[in-house]
Amino acid sequence: MAEARDLQTPQYDAVVIGAGFAGLYQLHCLQQMGLSTTVLEAGSNVGGTWYWNRYPGARTDSPSNVYQFLFSDELFNEWQWSERFPSQAETERYLNWVADRLNLRPNIQFNKRVRSAIWTAENASWLITSEDGSQVSARFVISCMGPLSTPVVPEINGQDTFAGTIVHTTRWPQKDIDLSGKQVGVIGTGATGIQVVQTIATEVQSLTVFQRTANYTIPMKNDVYTTAAPQQADRSELRHRTRETFGGFDFDLEQREWASVDAAERRENMEHLWAQGNLALWVGSFAEQLLEPAANKEVSEFVREKIRARIEDPSLAEKLLPTDHGFGTHRVPLETNYYEAFLLDHVQLIDTNAEPIVRLTPTGIETTQQEIPLDILICATGFDAVTGALTNIDVRGRDDRSLAALWAEDVRTAMGMQVHGFPNFFLTSSPLSPAGAFCNAPTCVQHSVEWISECIGYVLNRGAAIEATAEFEAQWVAHHDEVANTTLIAKTPSWYTGANVEGKPTRLIGYAGGVAAYVAACDQVRDEGYAGFSIY
Numbered sequence: 001m002a003e004a005r006d007l008q009t010p011q012y013d014a015v016v017i018g019a020g021f022a023g024l025y026q027l028h029c030l031q032q033m034g035l036s037t038t039v040l041e042a043g044s045n046v047g048g049t050w051y052w053n054r055y056p057g058a059r060t061d062s063p064s065n066v067y068q069f070l071f072s073d074e075l076f077n078e079w080q081w082s083e084r085f086p087s088q089a090e091t092e093r094y095l096n097w098v099a100d101r102l103n104l105r106p107n108i109q110f111n112k113r114v115r116s117a118i119w120t121a122e123n124a125s126w127l128i129t130s131e132d133g134s135q136v137s138a139r140f141v142i143s144c145m146g147p148l149s150t151p152v153v154p155e156i157n158g159q160d161t162f163a164g165t166i167v168h169t170t171r172w173p174q175k176d177i178d179l180s181g182k183q184v185g186v187i188g189t190g191a192t193g194i195q196v197v198q199t200i201a202t203e204v205q206s207l208t209v210f211q212r213t214a215n216y217t218i219p220m221k222n223d224v225y226t227t228a229a230p231q232q233a234d235r236s237e238l239r240h241r242t243r244e245t246f247g248g249f250d251f252d253l254e255q256r257e258w259a260s261v262d263a264a265e266r267r268e269n270m271e272h273l274w275a276q277g278n279l280a281l282w283v284g285s286f287a288e289q290l291l292e293p294a295a296n297k298e299v300s301e302f303v304r305e306k307i308r309a310r311i312e313d314p315s316l317a318e319k320l321l322p323t324d325h326g327f328g329t330h331r332v333p334l335e336t337n338y339y340e341a342f343l344l345d346h347v348q349l350i351d352t353n354a355e356p357i358v359r360l361t362p363t364g365i366e367t368t369q370q371e372i373p374l375d376i377l378i379c380a381t382g383f384d385a386v387t388g389a390l391t392n393i394d395v396r397g398r399d400d401r402s403l404a405a406l407w408a409e410d411v412r413t414a415m416g417m418q419v420h421g422f423p424n425f426f427l428t429s430s431p432l433s434p435a436g437a438f439c440n441a442p443t444c445v446q447h448s449v450e451w452i453s454e455c456i457g458y459v460l461n462r463g464a465a466i467e468a469t470a471e472f473e474a475q476w477v478a479h480h481d482e483v484a485n486t487t488l489i490a491k492t493p494s495w496y497t498g499a500n501v502e503g504k505p506t507r508l509i510g511y512a513g514g515v516a517a518y519v520a521a522c523d524q525v526r527d528e529g530y531a532g533f534s535i536y
Contacts, residue, residue, distance in 0.1 A: 012036045014456070015128050015138040017117075019108050020048015022428040022445035023144035024095065025069065028102050029453040038136060039104075040128065042113035046099045049146045050092040055169040055192065055378070056179070057199030058088035061220070061334045062440045063278060066250055067091070069098065070239035071446060077235075084223040085334070116394035117141055119423065124464035126424065139464075140424045140456055143390060144445075147429040147436055150388030152500060154187060154381050158359035168379045169196065181205045182375040185365055187357075189215060191333035193380035201341035208365075208372050209342075210350045210357060213330070214322045216303045220334035221277020239446075246514035247283035248434065248443030253514075258288035258295045270302050282332045283438070289328060290487050290512075296326040303327050310339045319351050329492035385495045386429070386436045386509045387411055397422035398467075407431075411498075411507050412477050414468030414532065415522060417451065423465035426452045432480045434518050437496050437510025444515065451522050455530060463535040472532030484508035 013035035016026045023039050024046060030037040043051045050058075060067050064081035078101070079094060086094070099105055112130040119126055126141045151170045159166060167177065169192050184204045186196055189211040201207055233241070238250060245252035258266070266286075273281040281299070288295035304321050311317040320339060322330075341347055350367060358366045364373040384391070387407050395403035401421045406412070413419050416433025417426060428448040429435045435444035459466045484490040490508040493499035497506055511518055525531055 009127070009135045009137050010038075011125070012038050012136060012138040014140040014142060015040060015126065015136055016142045016144055017114050017128075018048055018144035018146065018149075019043070019046040019099075019110075020050070020095070020144065020146055021069075021442050022146075022449055023048065024099055024102070024104055025071070025446060026142050026144055026428070026449045026452070027104050027107060029449055030456070031104075031107065033453065033457060035456075037107055038138075039108040040112040040114055040130060040136070041108055041110050044110050045096065046105075046108065047092045047095045048144075049148065050088050050095060052149065052170050053172070053192075054088050054092075054174070054176075055172040055196055055380075057195035058169075058192075059083075059195065059222075060085050060091060061191070061279060062249070062442075065233070065238065066242055066248070066440055067442055068094065069442065069446065070235055070242070071450075073235055075101065080225075082225055084225075085220060114393050117396070117425070118394075119397045119425070121398065124424070140426065142426045142428065142449075142452055143430075144428050144449075145389035147386040147389075148383040150384040150392055151379075152382050152384055154379055156357060156360050156365075158361060161362050162360040162364075162374075162377070163362045164364075164375045164377065166377045166379065168381065169193075170383070177376065179204050179376065183364075183373050184208070185210065185372065185374045185377045186380055187377070188380035188382065189213070190380065190382055191215075191331055192382075194333045194335050194338050196378060196380055197347075198336055198338040198341050201344055201347055205346065206373075207341075207344075207347045208350060208374070209347070210352050210365075211319070212352045213324065214320050215330055215333060216300070216322050216327045217307070217333050217335040217338060218274065218279065218281055218303075219277060220336050221275075222336065242440065242443040242515070243447060243519050244516045246287075246516065247279070247438060248440035248515045249279070249283065251278075251280050251284040253284060254286045256286070258286040258292070261286075263298075266298065267302070270299060274302075274306065277334075279332060279334070282328050290489060293326075293488070296328070296488055300327040307339065312343065316342055316349065319349055325492045325494070326488055329489045330494045331496070382495055382500055384501050384504070385498075386431050387498075387504075388501075390427075395422065395425070397425065407505070408503075409505065411505050411509070412473055414473040414476050415518075415525065416511065417448070417455075417522070418466075418468040418533070420468045420470045420473040423467035426455070428452070431507075431509050432476065432511055434511045434513075434515050437508075438512060439510075439515055447515075447519055447522070451526065454526060455533075458530060459535055466530065466533050466535050468533050475532070480511055480513075481507070483511070483513045487512050 014037045016039040019041035069075050115131045116129045125137050127137050129135050151168045183206045185208045187210045289299050355367045355369050391404040411431045413432045416430040498504035
């Protein structure tokens with residue numbers, strides 16, 4: 001049922017939800033268009049992912065030259081990064097600097113966690129209500145909530161009896177937790193858990209890592225710039241380049257076919273990409289690695305060989321070597337001395353498949369084989385990826401249809417930009433787009449924001465609302481699935497397919513056709529007057 005609209009409710013042309021990379025740029029674009037716009041941000045400051053995720057060791061795994069805004073010469077030239085892979089603190093500083101440099105703060109409302117967004121057909125607008133009860137209305141709503149912003153928190157028997165501290169990595173407090181001399185447990189060994197473990201291992205009294213799934217990793221080569229790092233490319237050229245590659249980076253997939261290159265040269269290629277210390281071995285090598293079992297087996301064994309060489313204990317190595325999935329079919333983390341952490345005497349690894357967690361006790365955690373004393377339990381247990389941020393809000397479109405109810409049955413979008421039945425409601429970092437999983441985030445969100453802004457500009461003098469048609473949405477879903485089903489990723493349970501959230505529909509959450517193909521598809525729709533969308 002629609003909520004009552006207060007006569008004093010502030011009215012805007014557009015409301016943006018979230019003040020991270022996408023939200024800041026979306027606000028800037030709409031301001032440049034002269035539209036009255038406000039941003040509703042759940043946190044007390046800008047930063048999005050980099051405001052919330054301040055756990056030990058948090059940093060990007062995209063190089064700083066592409067992990068930034070590329071729409072402005074001034075921003076590109078005035079900011080100087082101190083590292084190749086910036087830390088959480090530096091990335092958060094950058095986004096705060098951008099907010100101030102572009103004078104965005106006056107139009108951002110902080111501590112406004114959105115509770116609902118309700119479409120009102122009578123006046124073709126949205127009523128947005130925050131958890132504090134405040135309301136705003138707008139003709140357009142743009143969701144700029146991050147794809148990894150809704151945590152999956154494990155339910156463990158006895159957790160209400162635990163006398164220590166339990167914290168999920170994405171809710172790490174602003175005032176840091178002192179881990180020195182503490183008995184610490186970490187649940188989860190995905191990208192976040194790996195960053196935490198390798199960072200705190202030498203600081204704590206004891207560290208117990210609870211692992212369900214071992215993951216393939218690549219060693220990070222993180223250059224520290226002692227002087228201002230010169231920009232290595234022209235901004236406009238770099239912006240163009242990142243949009244014509246598979247993953248939104250300044251490198252692309254190998255253009256040769258895997259089978260056309262002999263094994264010795266393929267090995268040489270893998271060694272070269274491994275030495276880059278970035279994600280090139282994953283999204284800058286042969287496409288067949290993600291499509292064909294034989295090619296994937298070859299690169300998987302190459303990475304296992306590299307990992308095995310760093311672990312002296314054969315039994316420990318077997319625990320840390322992935323066996324249930326191929327390289328690149330799960331998220332591939334970058335690491336620094338992660339495996340060396342397990343060689344320390346006070347660090348132990350628990351395989352929860354062989355030794356499940358039973359309960360928390362007042363003094364620690366009990367498994368089927370032992371009780372482990374703990375002061376602090378860190379949950380690096382991932383997210384309800386891409387969809388969770390929106391399904392946690394009561395979004396209701398035409399005829400009171402619920403987005404959460406629709407996506408509980410089947411996750412569908414039109415190019416990741418809209419959902420049929422939800423007029424004037426736009427998405428960034430959304431399902432069935434590359435930004436959902438397979439893209440350097442700033443590349444994809446900048447493209448999405450620009451497309452959405454142009455679309456809004458097109459609609460302004462042509463009608464009250466724009467909405468993806470059911471036919472176009474169905475066409476995009478079919479195309480998305482056709483591409484997805486050629487990949488090994490879609491055949492492998494992971495958060496990419498929704499497998500980490502009980503009851504979540506199974507579908508590859510990100511578009512696997514690559515950024516270049518996606519940008520071309522979006523451009524075609526735009527150039528054809530937003531074909532596939534109804535303006536009324």
